Structure formats: C-alpha cells, structure tokens
Amino acid sequence: MITRASLIFLGALAAILMSFTALAVLPAAQLATIEPTPGTEEYYGPTRRGREVYVREGCVYCHSQQVRPPDFGADIERGWGQRGSLPGDYVYDYPHVMGTMRTGPDLHDIASRQPSADWHHAHLYNPRSVSPGSVMAPYPWLYRVVEVRGDGPDNAVPLPPEYAPGEGFAVIPTEEAEDLFAYLMTLKLEAVDTPASDAAGATE
Amino acid sequence: MSKRSERRARKQAARLDQRRDTYATGIDPVHGVWRDGVAPTNVATWRRDVDRHVRTPVVAFTLTAVFWLLVGTTFALIASFKFQYPDWMGETAAMTFGRVRPAHLNTMIWGWISPAGVAIAVWLWGRLLKTEVRHVWALNVSWVLWNIGVTVGTVGILAGYSQGIEWVEMPLAAFVFLVPALLLVAYSLLSTLRHRRVAHLYISVWYIGASLLWTPVLIVAILLPIYSGVPHATANWWFAHNILGLWLTPIGLGAAYYLIPKVVGRPIYSYHLSYLGFWTLALFYNWAGVHHLVGGPPPQWVVTVSIVFSVMMIIPVIIVGLNHHMTAFPRIKRVIWSPTLRFVVFGAVSYTVVSLQGAMQALRFWQEVTHFTHYTIAHSHIGVYAFVTMIAYGALYYLLPRVTGWEWKSKRLISLHFWTTAVGISLYIVGLTAGGVLQGFLMNNPDVPFMEIVETMKPFLWSRSIAGVLMTVGHLAFAYLVWEIVRKKGERPPGPVFFRQPPAGVYRMMTGADPDTGDGSAAHPVPAP
Numbered sequence: 121m122i123t124r125a126s127l128i129f130l131g132a133l134a135a136i137l138m139s140f141t142a143l144a145v146l147p148a149a150q151l152a153t154i155e156p157t158p159g160t161e162e163y164y165g166p167t168r169r170g171r172e173v174y175v176r177e178g179c180v181y182c183h184s185q186q187v188r189p190p191d192f193g194a195d196i197e198r199g200w201g202q203r204g205s206l207p208g209d210y211v212y213d214y215p216h217v218m219g220t221m222r223t224g225p226d227l228h229d230i231a232s233r234q235p236s237a238d239w240h241h242a243h244l245y246n247p248r249s250v251s252p253g254s255v256m257a258p259y260p261w262l263y264r265v266v267e268v269r270g271d272g273p274d275n276a277v278p279l280p281p282e283y284a285p286g287e288g289f290a291v292i293p294t295e296e297a298e299d300l301f302a303y304l305m306t307l308k309l310e311a312v313d314t315p316a317s318d319a320a321g322a323t324e
Numbered sequence: 325m326s327k328r329s330e331r332r333a334r335k336q337a338a339r340l341d342q343r344r345d346t347y348a349t350g351i352d353p354v355h356g357v358w359r360d361g362v363a364p365t366n367v368a369t370w371r372r373d374v375d376r377h378v379r380t381p382v383v384a385f386t387l388t389a390v391f392w393l394l395v396g397t398t399f400a401l402i403a404s405f406k407f408q409y410p411d412w413m414g415e416t417a418a419m420t421f422g423r424v425r426p427a428h429l430n431t432m433i434w435g436w437i438s439p440a441g442v443a444i445a446v447w448l449w450g451r452l453l454k455t456e457v458r459h460v461w462a463l464n465v466s467w468v469l470w471n472i473g474v475t476v477g478t479v480g481i482l483a484g485y486s487q488g489i490e491w492v493e494m495p496l497a498a499f500v501f502l503v504p505a506l507l508l509v510a511y512s513l514l515s516t517l518r519h520r521r522v523a524h525l526y527i528s529v530w531y532i533g534a535s536l537l538w539t540p541v542l543i544v545a546i547l548l549p550i551y552s553g554v555p556h557a558t559a560n561w562w563f564a565h566n567i568l569g570l571w572l573t574p575i576g577l578g579a580a581y582y583l584i585p586k587v588v589g590r591p592i593y594s595y596h597l598s599y600l601g602f603w604t605l606a607l608f609y610n611w612a613g614v615h616h617l618v619g620g621p622p623p624q625w626v627v628t629v630s631i632v633f634s635v636m637m638i639i640p641v642i643i644v645g646l647n648h649h650m651t652a653f654p655r656i657k658r659v660i661w662s663p664t665l666r667f668v669v670f671g672a673v674s675y676t677v678v679s680l681q682g683a684m685q686a687l688r689f690w691q692e693v694t695h696f697t698h699y700t701i702a703h704s705h706i707g708v709y710a711f712v713t714m715i716a717y718g719a720l721y722y723l724l725p726r727v728t729g730w731e732w733k734s735k736r737l738i739s740l741h742f743w744t745t746a747v748g749i750s751l752y753i754v755g756l757t758a759g760g761v762l763q764g765f766l767m768n769n770p771d772v773p774f775m776e777i778v779e780t781m782k783p784f785l786w787s788r789s790i791a792g793v794l795m796t797v798g799h800l801a802f803a804y805l806v807w808e809i810v811r812k813k814g815e816r817p818p819g820p821v822f823f824r825q826p827p828a829g830v831y832r833m834m835t836g837a838d839p840d841t842g843d844g845s846a847a848h849p850v851p852a853p
Contacts, residue, residue, distance in 0.1 A: 124525065125517055125525060125533070128525070128530055128533070128534065129533060129534060129537055131603070131606065132533075132534035132537055132538065132606050133537055133538075133541070135606040135607050135610060136537075136538050136541055136542070136566075136570065136610050137541075139562065139566075139610035139611045140541075140545050140562070140610075142611065142626075142629065143558050143559065143562040143611065143613065143614055143626060143629075143630070144545065144551070144555065144558060144559035144562055145550075146626075147554065147555040147558045147559075147622060147623060147626050148550060148551055148555035148559075150623060151553070151554055151555055151623070175486060175488035176423075176484040176485075176486060176488075177420060177422045177423070177484075178420070178421065178422020178423055178425060178426055178486065178488075179422055180422075180488065180490070181421065181422055181425050181426070182421070182422075184696055186617075186619075186620045186621060188619045188620070189619070192619045192688075192692055193619060193692055193767070193768050194767065194768045194769060194770040197770035198767075198770050198774070204621070205620070205621045206621055207553065207554040207621050207622070207623070209621070210552075210553030210554050210557075210621065211552065211553050212552065212553070213552055213553045213556070214551070214552040214553070214556060215487060215488040215489045215556060215560075216489075216551075216552070216553055216554070216556040216557040216560065217488065218557045218617070218620060218621075219696075220490070220616050220617075220695070220696060220700060221696055221697075221700070221701075222696040222697070222767065223778075223781075224778075225774050246411070246414075247410070248410075248411075251775065253775055253778060253779055254410070254775070254778065255406075255407050255410050255778060255782075255785075256410060257406065257410055257414065257420045257421045257422065258410065258411060258414040259420070260414065260415055261415070261417045
C-alpha cells in the first residue's frame with residue numbers, strides 16, 4: 121500500500137537521483153571521450169607519488185588549479201597561464217585538486233613561471249626564506265638536515281642564513297620533496313588551438 | 325503586579341487550560357488527530373515517558389557531539405592562528421594547516437553537528453509521532469559506530485591518509501563505520517514511523533525523514549569510483565553542497581519548525597506554505613552545488629543549471645522565512661526569557677540570510693569577485709554555524725532537561741554561551757565577508773602584486789582568530805553545562821532555567837508550577853489537566 125509517508129519519501133528520493141544524474145553522471149558521460157590536451161600526461165612514478173604528497177598535505181586548501189578564461193577575472197593578466205584551463209587538462213586527475221580558494225596563487229601553470237628546483241625547495245622548506253610575509257606553512261619533514269663533509273651535498277637547498285640550519289649543516293630534499301617538485305613541474309598549460317573566447321565553453 | 329498584567333495572565337492561563345483540554349479530548353491543535361482516536365488520559369505523563377525512553381541514545385549522541393565540538397574547535401583555533409604564526413608547530417606534520425583544516429571541517433560536520441542532529445531527530449520523533457522510538461538498540465550501536473568512524477577519520481586525516489576530496493577527506497575506513505551508523509538511525513526512525521499514533525505527519529517529520537534517506541545516497545554516490553578530473557569536481561561540489569542542504573538544513577529546519585511554535589505557544593503561520601517550502605527545497609537545493617565552479621572548466625550547461633537552481637532557492641527560503649518569522653515575531657519578546665527561543669530565532673534568521681546570500685552569489689558577476697576568497701569561508705560558516713549550530717544549541721537546551729529529568733545549572737553560563745557565540749560568529753562573518761570582497765577586487769586587478777593581497781588580508785585573518793577565541797569560550801561553557809546536566813550534579817534548580825522570569829501564564833504552561841510558590845518538584849512532569 122502506498123501511504124502518504126512513502127509518497128513523500130519516494131518523491132524525495134527521486135529528487136536527489138535526478139540531480140545526481142544531472143550533476144555527476146551526465147558530465148562524466150559527456151567528458152568520457154575527451155582527449156587530453158597537449159602536454160597532459162598520465163602520472164607515474166615520481167609525479168604520481170608527488171601528487172599523493174600534494175593531496176596528503178592539503179595544498180588544495182590554499183591553492184586552486186584552474187585558470188579562469190580571459191573575460192572572467194584577471195588570471196591571465198596576472199601571468200597565471202596563457203589560456204584558461206580546459207577539461208582535457210584534468211583527465212588523469214583523481215582526486216581532482218581544482219580547489220576553490222586562493223590564499224596563495226593558482227598553481228595550474230606553476231611549472232611555466234617558476235621552473236627552478238632550488239626556489240621550490242627553499243620555498244617548501246620555509247616559504248618565508250624566499251617570499252617574506254608569506255603565510256604558507258613550512259614543510260620541513262620533506263627535508264633532511266645533514267652534516268656537511270667536504271664540499272657538501274650536490275643537492276643542498278640554498279637558504280638565506282637566517283633559515284639555514286647552521287654552520288656545518290645543509291638541508292637536502294628527501295625523495296618525497298623531489299617527487300612533489302616533479303609533480304609541480306607537470307603543472308603547465310600549453311597553448312592549444314582553441315578560440316580564446318571559447319576557452320571555458322569548449323565542451324559545449 | 326499591576327491589574328492589567330494580572331488580567332492578561334489570567335486570560336493566558338485560561339487559554340492554556342483550554343488547550344490542555346483539547347489534548348485530553350484527543351484533538352491536538354498542532355499535530356492533528358490521534359491515529360487511534362484515543363489520547364492518553366494524562367498527556368504530560370505520557371510525554372515524559374516518551375522523552376525518557378530515548379534517554380540513552382539522546383544523551384550519548386549529545387555527549388559525542390559536544391566532545392567533537394571541542395576537538396573541532398581546537399583544530400579551528402590552530403588552523404586560524406597559523407595564518408598569524410605560520411611557523412608555529414611548523415615541525416609537526418600532523419599539525420600543518422593542510423591537515424588541520426580538513427580535520428576541523430570533518431570533525432565539525434561528522435563529529436559535532438551530525439550527532440547533535442541525530443539526538444534532536446530521535447527526540448523529535450517520539451514527540452511528533454506520539455509513540456516510543458523503536459529499536460533503541462540500533463541507535464546505541466549506531467552511536468558506537470559513529471564514534472569509531474569519526475575517530476578513524478580524524479586521526480586518518482592528521483596522519484596523512486586524506487582522500488583529498490573536499491568535505492569527504494576522511495579515509496574510506498571511516499565511512500565503513502559512518503554509513504552503517506547512519507543506516508541504523510534511519511532504520512530505527514523509519515520503523516518508528518510505521519508505528520506512529522498520529523494520522524498527520526508534521527512538517528518536521530518530512531524534513532528529517534527525507535534527510536535520513538538523502539544522506540546515505542549522497543555518501544555512497546560520492547564514493548563511487550566512477551569519476552576523474554572535471555566530473556569528479558562537479559560530483560564533489562554536488563555532494564559538499566548537499567551535505568549542508570540535504571542533511572544539516574532539514575534537521576535545522578525541522579527543529580525550528582517544532583521549537584518556534586512550541587515556545588511561542590501558537591501554531592505555525594501557514595501550514596500549507598510549509599509543504600511548498602519542503603518540495604521546492606527538495607527539488608531545487610540539490611542542483612545548486614556546481615556554482616562552486618563558476619568560471620572553471622566544467623561544461624557550461626552544468627554551471628548554468630546550477631546557477632539557475634541556486635537563484636530558484638529564493639522560493640523555499642522566503643517560504644520558510646515567512647513561516648518561522650511570522651510565527652516568532654508577534655511574540656519575539658520571549659527571547660528575553662527563553663534560551664531556546666533566543667538560539668533558534670538567531671538560527672532561523674541566519675537561514676534566511678545565508679540562503680538569500682547563496683542565491684545571489686551564484687550569479688556570475690558576483691562569483692567573479694568573491695570566488696576563491698575568504699568570502700566563501702564566511703558564507704559556509706553562516707550556514708553551518710550561525711544557522712544549523714545555533715538551532716542545535718537551542719534544541720539541546722530544550723530537550724536535555726526533558727530527557728534527563730534535570731535542569732540546567734546556570735542561566736549565566738547559558739547567557740555567556742549565547743553572547744560569545746552570537747558576537748563571535750557575527751565578527752567572524754563580517755570580517756571575512758569584507759576581507760573576501762576586498763581580496764576578490766584586488767585579485768581581479770592585475771596591477772596589484774599577489775604578496776600585497778596576502779598582506780592586506782592579515783588584519784581580516786586576525787578578526788577571524790579573535791572571533792574563534794570568543795566562540796571557544798562559549799563552547800566551553802556549553803560543554804560544562806551539558807556535562808553537569810547529564811551527571812545531574814549539584815542542587816536541582818527550583819524550576820526551568822529562564823534568562824528572566826516569564827509571565828505567570830507561560831510559566832505555568834512550561835512548568836505546571838505556580839510562579840509564586842515556585843514549586844520545583846513539578847518542574848517537568850506537568851500535572852494532569
């Protein structure tokens with residue numbers, strides 16, 4: 121017997137299934153056959169592990185990875201990318217780390233504007249060592265302090281004296297830091313052959 | 325006492341007596357007719373029995389909620405102060421901002437407000453269906469699972485096992501406990517529904533019943549391994565927005581729909597409107613989430629659909645607002661004496677504010693400025709804190725004395741709790757909203773270097789931390805009060821705790837005791853009509 125209560129709840133269930141279909145299933149179906157944009161590659165080895173570090177440390181809470189199209193905001197004028205982000209940039213991303221917050225700058229094209237390993241390692245070890253006034257968290261557990269013997273390690277992170285560990289010691293990246301850097305270097309937006317005004321609507 | 329107020333009190337008492345008579349004849353003016361046509365001869369005794377019947381699960385879920393409220397508050401303070409002192413605890417991986425912040429969000433959603441919502445829902449269920457809640461064992465098992473789930477989840481996030489999906493950060497192992505816990509609550513409450521002794525389903529039952537179906541669907545749907553990239557982002561925001569809209573909002577609204585008429589002593593403004601409000605919420609709200617990606621890479625139609633539905637949310641919001649405010653405002657002066665009403669009205673007004681704001685800010689021109697800024701953080705705190713949490717406080721102040729048979733220890737502490745949280749959350753919202761808008765304008769001006777924006781935000785982030793400290797004081801007061809009432813410690817107050825003495829007639833209704841003699845022994849079990 122269909123009671124009033126079951127009618128209410130069936131209706132409620134139908135409502136949520138409709139929106140689930142529209143907002144989760146349909147976009148997945150629509151984008152299932154999308155080609156990755158040039159320069160987008162599957163993550164393996166170091167980049168894969170680096171991405172796991174990025175997710176684990178919650179970088180997404182301060183850094184977005186979506187460059188807005190030219191007529192929406194000033195992302196491109198800021199030099200955060202030469203084009204807006206496209207769905208094809210993300211085909212290999214799980215979990216997605218598009219983010220909705222910019223306490224720090226957008227990172228979707230960080231490899232193009234800051235390719236220096238030294239800079240990234242110093243920044244991750246302590247952001248204020250290269251960017252005074254930054255409120256970013258330091259990640260010293262991705263680095264090791266080692267005693268300097270002879271000429272010192274090749275991969276020592278160059279740090280200003282006030283952040284360096286002291287005379288006779290050097291900071292070197294762990295494998296996780298190298299992986300994270302490798303992942304950051306995959307974040308690059310190459311130019312694609314799309315009309316600029318259509319950047320966000322390319323999949324319509 | 326003046327002659328006039330005496331006359332008014334006598335009139336009020338007569339009206340209340342009449343209402344008790346209608347209870348005795350089986351016609352309940354608010355909830356309709358008894359299903360079997362027979363009412364218990366002594367409604368008060370019966371109601372007390374139904375209230376006490378769920379004592380164990382309600383108290384257990386409340387204690388869980390308060391415990392995680394304190395844990396979540398600690399995470400909130402740590403996360404907030406890291407903006408001022410980024411190197412503080414900088415050596416500890418588990419305490420880094422990127423882990424503490426999701427730990428805060430998840431303990432608040434799954435540890436504080438969800439168990440508090442379950443406690444409220446369970447208690448309301450007995451009251452509204454006029455029967456004992458069935459399968460209390462399921463609720464007790466659920467409580468155990470719930471605590472294991474939240475513990476596993478919180479420790480998991482701090483230890484670096486986050487799933488990395490916003491609002492679903494807890495590792496899968498946590499949901500292995502949380503989903504069955506939720507299903508057990510749904511099982512207990514929905515089977516109680518089959519044994520209801522009322523012919524009529526009050527609107528709170530609609531909201532809470534529907535949310536008990538929606539939430540497991542939501543969680544299971546987001547955990548399906550069928551997404552990646554852009555579709556994962558749209559599914560993510562469909563989920564995150566709906567946990568607020570289809571889980572916390574219905575419980576908050578359901579509680580307000582019950583408590584406002586109860587405390588002000590008059591029926592809801594328009595009962596027909598409340599149906600419309602329910603269905604429009606059910607049909608519109610769950611489409612709104614993708615406005616979190618306005619200007620981003622999802623297909624334009626998905627974003628547009630979400631914006632349209634976000635704007636359509638104006639309809640349920642205005643309806644619910646009309647119903648709540650038109651019921652409360654004619655007797656709004658009662659917030660002077662009723663702790664419950666004060667919290668619930670604060671929450672109900674916040675619902676109107678947050679939802680109208682949400683409907684407007686989905687628009688593209690608004691998102692262009694406020695997206696990616698602290699404005700969004702302020703908005704979500706109006707929803708989860710100023711609206712749902714404040715109503716939950718009000719509801720717990722109302723139900724715990726009835727469930728435990730004891731009274732709140734101190735009206736001063738309740739007052740402290742109200743003012744610190746109300747002022748704290750207001751400061752929080754004003755600071756971050758203003759800061760966020762400024763941040764957005766600066767970010768859209770390419771001539772302003774990014775580091776200058778970071779510097780400009782610092783005073784606003786300070787206001788957030790100060791607001792957080794204020795709210796923490798309130799939470800400590802609340803936790804102490806809950807602990808004392810559950811342990812039934814100290815001398816029992818001579819009657820219900822009001823901020824001020826209510827009018828004689830109202831006092832008599834609430835307590836069954838004479839306001840002049842203040843006979844406390846009758847404080848809760850109202851004598852037979």
